[in-house]
Amino acid sequence: MSDLLLKGLDINNFRSIRGQIHAPLDAKVVLVHGENGAGKTSLLSAVELALTGRVQSLERADPGYGKQLLHRSATEGSVLLRTRGETSEYSFEAVLNAAGAQSITAFDNQRASFFRERAFLPQSLLGQLLQIYQDAGNDAASPLAQFVANLLGLDQLDALEAGLKPLADVRNVRKNVDGWQAAENERSRLDQLLSDKRKTCDGLNEQIRVAFGDLSTLCTALGISTTLTEEALSEVSSAFADGKDAEAFARLTDQQRRLASIQREIDAAQSAIKSQAATPTGADESRRAFEKWESEYGERVSTLRERVEALLPDVSLPSEPEQFAEAAIVRLGAEQKLLSERTLQARADISRHAVAQDERNVALRQRSTIDEEVARLSSNAGSLGSALAELTAFILDETCPVCDRNFSEVSNIPLSAHVHDKVRTLSSSAERLLILGRTRSEAQITVERLNREIEAIAARRLDEQALAELDRRLAAVGTLNDELGRNIDALREGGRLRAADVSARRAVSAAQAHHVSLAAARDTLSEFALSIAAPALEDGESFEAAAARLTTLLSSEAARLEERLSLRRRGADHIAAVRSAVVRRKDLEQGIAADSKAKQHAEHALARAQTLREQGNVIRAAVDKVRSAIIRREFNDRLNRVWRDLFVRLAPAEPFVPAFRIPESSTQRLQPKLITEHRDGGDAGGTPGAMLSAGNLNTAALTLFIALHLSVPRELPWLILDDPVQSMDDVHIAQFAALLRTLSKEHGRQVMIAVHDRQLFEYLKLELSPAFPEDSLLTLELSRGPRRDSVCISTRFSFRQETAVLAAA
The missing domain is CATH 3.40.50.300 (P-loop containing nucleotide triphosphate hydrolases)
Incomplete structure (x- = not known):
């Protein structure tokens, strides 16, 4: 533009x-x-x-x-x-x-x-212009910094310098450079992780060494001859997993169980033999007592069972007299209760059905009466009464406000009184109509409820024949239940006598069998002793002494085998621990190798980044040097010259000329100062405000503004x-x-x-x-x-x- x-x-x-x-x-x-x-x-x-x-x-x-x-x-x-x-x-x-x-x-x-x-x-602004530029800060938004950027076109150098400025301090680099802080943290993390993994690896090596020492001791105790190395763990494991001791211990366990079984047979036979002398007498008494009860109550029990089975055909009853009586009493009691409830319900339904029909007839008659009375009453009585009540406000004399006829010609009663009486009559009719409506609704609800109740009773009501059948079955169940109750003691006594007779018969058979089994048990025990490589039973040796001798022999052998099996289990545990430690150590070694490689990568990245940081600082120093040279040249050779020419032109008699002085050091933080220079040369004077008059000070400000205007490209x-x-x-x-x-x-x-x-x-x-x-x-x-x-x-x-x-x- x-x-x-x-x-x-x-x-x-x-x-x-x-x-x-x-x-x-x-x-x-x-x-x-x-x-x-x-x-x-x-x-x-x-x-x-x-x-x-x-x-x-x-x-x-x-x-x-x-x-x-x-x-x-x-x-x-x-x-x-x-x-x-x-x-x-x-x-x-x-x-x-x-x-x-x-x-x-x-x-x-x-x-x-x-x-x-x-x-x-x-x-x-004219009187403040010099002060604004004198007090201008060194940030990029100050008027002087903006002027320098426009004047010299240093935007790229300023951007390059601003972008490289954080490289001077590594703390700023950590904040601004993506990945620097992460790389340092990753290196520290990997250092700590490698240290922990190496410590863990050393602990696993020590664990493997201790486990091999224990395995060496166990091999000596078990008589195993093998080389204990990590490569030979499979051979060592096979040696410790040899199943001969386990098979021997299993056979020994079977032998102990067999010996215990033989002992139990001998003890049972001896106990039976001791009591067999009294067994025959007891068996005869039990048999005679049960036969006496059977002759007295047997036929009666059979009759009761047939009657119960006839009444309860779907029920399976025990054969024992006592159990049969108790089960039958329970079932008959439940059947009696069910039949009684059904009978009572059937009679209640018959009675309620007749009463509900009577109540329905009464409700129907009441509803018909209400309908007749409602039909006689006018349905619009309330509306007509309201209309007449509003009309009374327009009655002023005996002339009707509707038809304009004189009411005194047809009645001696005043027109207003006649209308008021009519309103009261119509209001009473309307109120009566509302009451009848509510009463009819209640009657209709009652009729509908009684209809539903009558239908439900009719659906479940029994006829007279079915009710009579229920009464007969109830009487039969009650009679049979009473008979069972009267005979329950006799049935219980029969059950006890029958059980005693059966027990006595069994005891006689068992005593006869025990004499035979005792002789066979001695031969079995002798054969068992020979099977376990022990001496056979001698003629005078008792069962107890022989059993004790064989038990001691088997117990000592079992203790020896248990010790060997325990040593083998401990060896297997040590081998499993060594294998687990070896696998973990291998994983750790792989992790250590990967972490070491990652650490080298992080260190290499940090080294490259440090090299780039140093190169950036070198570039930044070069940018600052070039920028400083350009700023000094432009301020001294361009801006100050234009300002001097303009000021001298407007104030030719003034010996002091204002100018900007640029510091000789770095211009990274641009801080020029306003000074005055004498036309004849020499040291610089003070600021324009201290050296110039008020008129020349305004002239200096005006020429500075025009010099700034002419020094930058014309936009x-x-x-x-x-x-x-x-x-x-x-x-x-x-x-x-x-x-x-x-x-x-x-x-x-x-x-x-x-x-x-x-x-x-x-x-x-x-x-x-x-x-x-x-x-x-x-x-x-x-x-x-x-x-x-x-x-x-x-x-x-x-x-x-x-x-x-x-x-x-």
């Missing part, structure tokens, strides 16, 4: 400008004049607000300045600036309200900053100054006018300057008048109208050839 020119400005109720004004700006030079308070500064601030969306000078004074931009007598306002380029036109706008200003269209941040810092010099061809000639004498003003003429006519700048002095305005109008056909001048005079509204009068001056001088020539 280096060819963009201001075209026109429309302002509505902005700051001190009341109402709406239009200011044309399409000229090479625009002079603005007005008395103090007429709105010159407001007009230039309107240009800044439209282009940037802010007013920088007001923002420095009051952060809440936005609420003061709208004129106090208005509710809304606006600023519209039009510009013209070579091919198109642009508009920049902001609207105002009581809350502040809202930018509609404006420059981007880069061009807005250029406008504020290089193209527009507010009146309030906007505008130079807007707000009353910059304060405290200037005539010489300064003449030189300043010549400078503005040069900037406008030779350097292609569109100059816009506001002054309040009338003579100065007329002088600048003369000095800056058009000098060639393409040149132009606009004057804007701000004043107040009769109603204090702002008025802007514009006058355009174009180039006009002087014919009088040519004619004289």
